[in-house]
Amino acid sequence: MELGKVNVETPKHHNNQAQPIKKLIPLIMKHSELIAALFSGLLILIGWLLFENYQSTSVILYLSAFAIGGFAKAKEGIEDTIANKELNVEILMILAAIGSAIIGYWAEGAILIFIFALSGALETYTLNKSHKEIESLMDLQPNEALVIDGNHEIVVPVSQLNLGDIVKIKPGERIPTDGKILTGKTTIDESAITGESIPVSKENDGVIYTGTVNLTGSITAEVTKRSDETLFQKIVHLVQEAQNEKSPSQQFIEKFEGYYVKAVLAFVGLMLFLPHYALGWGWEETIYRAMVLLVVASPCALVASIMPATLSAISNGARKGILFKGGSHIEQLGLLEAIAFDKTGTLTNGKPVVTDMKQRIGMDENELITITASIENHSNHPLAQAIVTYAKSRDITTFMSVDEMKDVSGWGVKAILNGKEWTIGKKGFVGEEEANSFANGISKELEEEGKTIVYVSDENGIAGIFALKDTIRQNCNAAVKQLNDAGLYTMMITGDSQKTAEAISSEAGVKNFIAECLPEEKVNHIKTLNKQYRHVAMVGDGINDAPALATANVGIAMGEGTDVALETSDVVLMKNDLSRIADAIKLSKKMNRIIKQNIFFSITVIVMLIISNFLQFLDLPFAVIGHEGSTILVILNSLRLLR
Structure with missing residues (x-):
């Protein structure tokens, strides 16, 4: 029996040891190009270290580097050439490396392969990562819905919902479809769609959206859109569409690539024969010069003009809490002419806070706060919690016992405290006429400032009011002023009401605002901006901002934002510091200057080397020194961005 136990446990032990290996294999496969x-x-x-004493071994190592580093790009280049019937830079780099090897410069050829393979691997990694937001979006859509069929409740896949179906949605559940409320009252968190931080009360005929959260009451709703036509699916589609669109710079690079490769290969082809017949060169000299040309014309320095500068800028930004997702996004930042901001969680903190309170004459201020907070402490509503937080900030931490409490969905709460009934909620819940006249109509003035009013009433009428507002971030004004002073056109695009948007935009200092926007409308406004200003950025933090972030030339997300916003964006402000946008733009402009310097210098050197080679002034060692030396100088110039 002891032997039997050993035999049973041994495979289990090996199984446990194999688990880390099983997890490691997919990771290696995912990053195989970068590892190679x-x-x-x-x-x-x-x-290189062994070359002095073990030349044969070194050559074998260089050949191995050729095969391992160049396999992915060579395969990609050959496949693209066959598919598109168009030569590309991958083919040119492989030929340049082989040319280096033919004339005995194994290391130079291997280095060309290494630089090109590394840049390709990083590009592949970035592209793969940029599509993860679609997966994040889909996680928010419920897979199933509770359908009412006569007297029965049936759970069905969301994809099988039909127009006219009746679904039941319980408190705390995510809404599975776009629809219209038939029965029940509730409060819905629509921040995922509209960006509005304060939940919205809805009842009969109220419109609901897929992916939003039913907070309080149980409701039934009629399906008004098929699962593939919902607002939620439109967001997914808009993100995918924006990602697949190529920028003008990318289109130019792809077009230039084809011309460059053809020109170099045609020139090398001429050099293999023309000098022999036209200038009387010997065949050995002609072939030698053609191989030198292939080496010096390879875009090694041109590649180094961009990648080290980009990596240096990324490192510099990371130290300042700015995460760039790729070099093209840093480049675009320096070209910005306009920048649009979401409101909730971007210009503002994203949480309502009490900004004003007013009690009736004869009512003690602390007593009103204590009573209201004692009742609201039993509610999870964001406005209720904001009042509780306000009470604690006033050193009121001991709350009174509530005898009885009733939540009236969409309106507020009624509670019995020390035998006395209190009503807390909307204007219509406590008496609209009395609410409007309270304290000489102060509520109207507060509402004009974009604030939400919570009324507190007892048997003697309104005892007081609390005004709440989503306040702007601490450094918002200074950050927006920096951008305005830099000549950028600033705008706020939000799903909030006109009054709230007007108040926040004025407080933040943005030049213009657009209110009451759904996600697809935000995209349209970004496109309109793009027609007026060639390069536009969008700053946001919510799921509702994802399509606009993807549509803008540069999408900038707040670090505390949703996963979807973070994945969709091109730049992330890890410390939620809006002033870092101006820093990022300055860094971008500096990087663009350095890249232009590098490109001008590298092209000048290549042209000079080509002319010198044609005039037979340039021997291979000096060609290599000039070519590799220009690459080193370009890299050193790029490293200035680390400062």
Whole structure:
């Protein structure tokens, strides 16, 4: 029996040991291109160290670096050439590396492969990561819905819902479909769609959206849109559409790539024959010069003009709490002419706070706060919690016992405290006429400022009011002023009401605002801005901002934002510091200047080397020194961005 136990446990033990390996294999496969590029770089380093005493071993290591580092890009280049019937830079780089090897410069050829393979691996990694937001979006859509069929309740897949179906949605559940409320009253958190931080009360005929959260009451609703036509699905589609659109810069680069490769290969082809017949060069000299040309014309310095500068800028930004998702996004920042902001969670803190309170004559202020907070402490509504937080900020931490409490969905609460009935909620819940006249009509003035009013009433009428507002971030004014002073057109685009938007935009200092926007409308406004200003950025933090973030030339997300906003954006402000936008723009402009310097210098060197080679002034060692030396100088210039 002891032996039997050993036999049973041994496979289990091995199984546990195999688990980390099983988890590691998919990770290696996912990043295989990057691992191959880095490994080829390691082989090049070892080969260089061994070259003095072990030349044969070094050559073998260089050849291995060729094969390992160049396989993915060579395969990609060949497949694209066959599919598109168009030569590309991948083919040119492979030929340049082979040309280096033919004339005996194994290390140079291997380094060309390494640099190109590394940049390709990083590009692939970035592209794969940029599509993860679609998965994040889909996680918010419920898979099933509770359908009422006569006297029965049936759980069905959301994809099988039909127009006219009646669904039941319980408190705390995410809404599975776009529809219209038939029965019940509730409060719905629509921040995922509209960006509005304060939940919305809804009852009969109220419109509901997929992905929003039913907070309080149980409701039934009629399905008004098929699952593939909901507002939620439109958001997904808009994100996908914006990601698939190529920027003008990308289109120019792809067009330039084809011309460049054809020109270099045609020139090398001419150099293999023309000098022999036209200038009387010997075949050995002609072939030698053609191979030198292939080496010096390879875009090694041009590649180094961008990548080190980009990586340096990314490192610099990371130290300042600015996360860039790719070099093209940093480049675009320096070209911005306009910038649009979401309101909730971007310009503002995203949470309502008590900004004003007023009690009736004869009512003690602290008594009113204590009573209201004691009742609201039993509610999870954001406005209720804001009042509780306000009470604690006033050092009121001991709350009174509530004898009885009733939540009236969509209106407020009624409670019995020390035998006395209190009503807390909307204007219509406590008496609209009395609410309007309280304290000489102060509520109207507060509402004009974009504030939400909570009324507190007892048997003697309104005892007091609390005004709440989503306040702007601490450094918002200074950050927006920096952008305005830099000549950028600033705008706020929000799903909030006109009054709230007007108040916040004025307080923040943005030049213009657009209110009551759904996600697809935000996208349209970004497109309109793009027609007036060639380069536009969007700053947001919510799911509702994702399509606009993806549509803008540069999408900027707040670090505390939703996963979807973070994944969709091109730049993330990890510390939620709006002033970092101006820093990022300055860094972008500096990077663009350095890249232009690098490109001008590298092209000048290549042209000079090509002319010198044609005039037979340039021997291979000096060609290599000039070519690789220009690359080193370009990299050193790029490293200035680390400061």
